[in-house]
Amino acid sequence: MKKNEQKLTHISELGEFGLIDHLTKHITIQNLSTIKGVGDDAAVFQYENDRLSLISCDMLIEGVHFNPTYTPLKHLGYKAAIVNFSDIYAMNGTPHQIVVGLAISAKYTLEAIEELYSGIILACKQYGVDFVGGDTTSTPSGMQISVTIVGSANKEDVVYRNGAKENDLICVSGNLGAAYAGLLILQREEQTFLANPQHQPDIQAFEYVLERQLKPEAGKKIIETLKEKGVKPTSMIDISDGLASELLHICKQSAKGCKIFEDKIPIDLQTYDVAEEFSIVPLTFALNGGEDYELLFTVDIEQYEVVKNIPGITIIGHITSEDIGKYIISEQGQAIEIKAQGWDALKKRNDTIR
């Protein structure tokens, strides 16, 4: 688990401006919309006339959203960027510029921060986003990352959470619960390692769910495919807190009810395996696990023939009138009310890492 011995650089040797210069010197600008990146009081950008601008921010806090014991910093940087890109795709937009606020304690070396930045920059490269600025500062303990993303969309393309109509189909991309399954495996490995530091982790069997936890991807392809097929969702949200919580957001903001079907919910085989090992119902992972960064959206029922043939999209139910309520129909045909027990970082929980 230990790296080869090498000279590590303390951040204090560089100071804030030295660090920023060092970290940003290799950043290149990819977007025509970026006019001025890192290096002034503000970054400057401009979208084409009539494009709407989108902005969103997400924080990742050490000890809450990540545990540095088992989170490689490059993955962490990648994830910090991805969770923000995901919010822009959830508006049916395209992310373009990112600003990164980073607060780091003295325990982190320059090499560690470089790892983190390399992950952010890799994500930016893969998704065509420009790293245009931020703030770097010290913090008494841990690490806090705050990422803000701006993007754009054509006025007629923007999709809000409040547009779901009765009888609309409820769709999800990919599969659900895998990221939470990955988290459970990581937490177990940490406990085993703490009990026996000689323990070599056996995690090959869980490679897929671990990747979903440590290096998630955002819904770029789904958004592009829907556009190609001429499907504009009536409402959309990204699944960061678990399917249940997100579905309730759409229902609340659209003033509608919903009915989804347990046997339609896409869950990967490896997620099933983990659920079995932990004696947890796999559905719980999908409904309440969180961090999947898949897209949950509704489409007009007239689009059924188109949507059902798009690979990577699953129709899991439909929107109802509000008075019917919000239900999941179990495999046995039982209607169970949907409640949010999602990834709510402010509620008291037993988990140490949420």
Add this chain to the structure above:
Amino acid sequence: MKKNEQKLTHISELGEFGLIDHLTKHITIQNLSTIKGVGDDAAVFQYENDRLSLISCDMLIEGVHFNPTYTPLKHLGYKAAIVNFSDIYAMNGTPHQIVVGLAISAKYTLEAIEELYSGIILACKQYGVDFVGGDTTSTPSGMQISVTIVGSANKEDVVYRNGAKENDLICVSGNLGAAYAGLLILQREEQTFLANPQHQPDIQAFEYVLERQLKPEAGKKIIETLKEKGVKPTSMIDISDGLASELLHICKQSAKGCKIFEDKIPIDLQTYDVAEEFSIVPLTFALNGGEDYELLFTVDIEQYEVVKNIPGITIIGHITSEDIGKYIISEQGQAIEIKAQGWDALKKRNDTIR
């Protein structure tokens, strides 16, 4: 120092979404450019055709940028917004939308967070900015605030740090060093209070410098006045880290030198008083104190007659060629090289709160 006993609400009783609903329900939108504020995956905005967009972010970390012992949370919220507005004015732009990332530990109650938000919202109201979104999460200890501001400017109005030309006049708004003087007073009062909890602070004599530290303002008026007078700075930066550091940024990015004059640097009388009490040269406050959020800018020498008559602006020197170096001329006529010892939160310092 103790508040009246009252029932305080733990954040965990509300959860993240309950908290966000509670805090944002009174927010109103002031700008035509804001299309969708709080409540979706991203906020939506649009500036007029041909306007450039500006984006900047700043973090305020408990134990680094503020000490909750003597920082009222409403002031802290106000300041968190102002320091960001300041970055947009420093581009000669106008701030329009703000997103706020807030990480809070269990020690903070709902009432405390309401105070913080009320300060942010007050600043937004005063400066015509819309609070459009953010992220709220828990943190193991302390409080971390990350604010991102977006704004706009006409293409021909944007002022960068790199436009200073030889013989340009170097100007500052307001006066310098007051915020640092205020910080020293607060730190002293805290020490006195810790030594003797019966101690009643006697801070009336320092009201102005305390306000400069606790509730700074951003350069809206100066920017508007310059525009009215037809003066476009050739370069500009806001003074967050002390005059020396900011001047070096302008010189470095413009590839120029500078000469400023000690006796021209505007320092308030109360700042002098504090400097005397602490046996520190007042100039040190101005050069290295930081957090003044005044504007430092250069203008073409042909604007001399206009600029010298604008109240609240002081001409402190001029830009030279790079090879001449960067100097401050003391009252005794001695040329001293300018070095940055500004408010660099990542360098090792003796101060506990920086």
